[in-house]
Amino acid sequence: MNAGSFYHFFRTKEELLLAVLELYIQSLDPVVVQPVFREVKDPIERVFGILEFYRKNLLATGCSYGCPIGRLALEIPEEQFRVHKRLADNFDGWTAAVEACLKDAGDRLPAGTNVKTLSQFVLTVMEGGVMQARAHRAIEPFDASVEHLRGYFRLLEEHGVAKKNW
Numbered sequence: 001m002n003a004g005s006f007y008h009f010f011r012t013k014e015e016l017l018l019a020v021l022e023l024y025i026q027s028l029d030p031v032v033v034q035p036v037f038r039e040v041k042d043p044i045e046r047v048f049g050i051l052e053f054y055r056k057n058l059l060a061t062g063c064s065y066g067c068p069i070g071r072l073a074l075e076i077p078e079e080q081f082r083v084h085k086r087l088a089d090n091f092d093g094w095t096a097a098v099e100a101c102l103k104d105a106g107d108r109l110p111a112g113t114n115v116k117t118l119s120q121f122v123l124t125v126m127e128g129g130v131m132q133a134r135a136h137r138a139i140e141p142f143d144a145s146v147e148h149l150r151g152y153f154r155l156l157e158e159h160g161v162a163k164k165n166w
Contacts, residue, residue, distance in 0.1 A: 014080060014083060017072075017083055018082060021069075021072075021087065021089075021090060022086065024068070024069060024090050025086075025089055025090055025093050028090070028094060028097065029093075029097070032050060033097045036052075036053065043101040043102070043103075043105040044101065044102075044105050044108065044157070046101045046104075047098050047101050047102070047153075048146070048150065050097065051125075051126055051129075051146050051149075054067070054126055054129075054130055054142075055139065055142060055143070055146070058130065058133050058134070058139055062137065063134055063136070063137045063139060064134060064137070065130070065134065066130060066131065067127055067130050069087055069090045069091065070127045070131065072087055073091075095116070095119040095122070095123050096119070098119035098122045098123070099115050099116055102115035102118055103115055107160060108157050110160040122149065125145050125146065125149045126145075128145060129142035129143075129144075129145035129146060132145070
């Protein structure tokens with residue numbers, strides 16, 4: 001695209017980036033979340049189904065895939081407030097999908113579990129696992145991160161069941 005065509009549609013490069021980030025927000029549900037939800041009925045397994053989406057992308061790219069939102073969050077200058085807000089909106093959309101799964105899990109989790117911060121923790125595991133897999137060009141760091149998260153969820157569920165039986 002030549003500069004004249006670019007500036008016909010976008011006044012600045014920042015506006016282009018904001019449009020791309022909006023597209024990511026709009027694509028999350030139909031591209032990532034709904035395909036998992038159609039296949040997986042258990043709400044906690046849906047969380048791991050979403051993580052599997054990223055694992056498949058890593059494997060398909062020889063572990064060179066990186067979450068574009070995560071990369072941009074690290075690279076965009078801090079004075080680009082509108083872009084950072086849109087990046088945060090992307091993360092919030094992702095965690096909202098996971099949070100909905102956790103709410104659907106109901107009393108399988110211990111009473112008082114903060115599903116909002118737990119969903120943020122799941123995002124942290126995903127982003128960290130993707131970055132490590134990309135750095136090592138190997139899936140094992142991602143798998144290890146997700147396996148530890150799965151163990152944490154097992155403990156939460158066991159604790160939730162134990163509390164109900166008291």
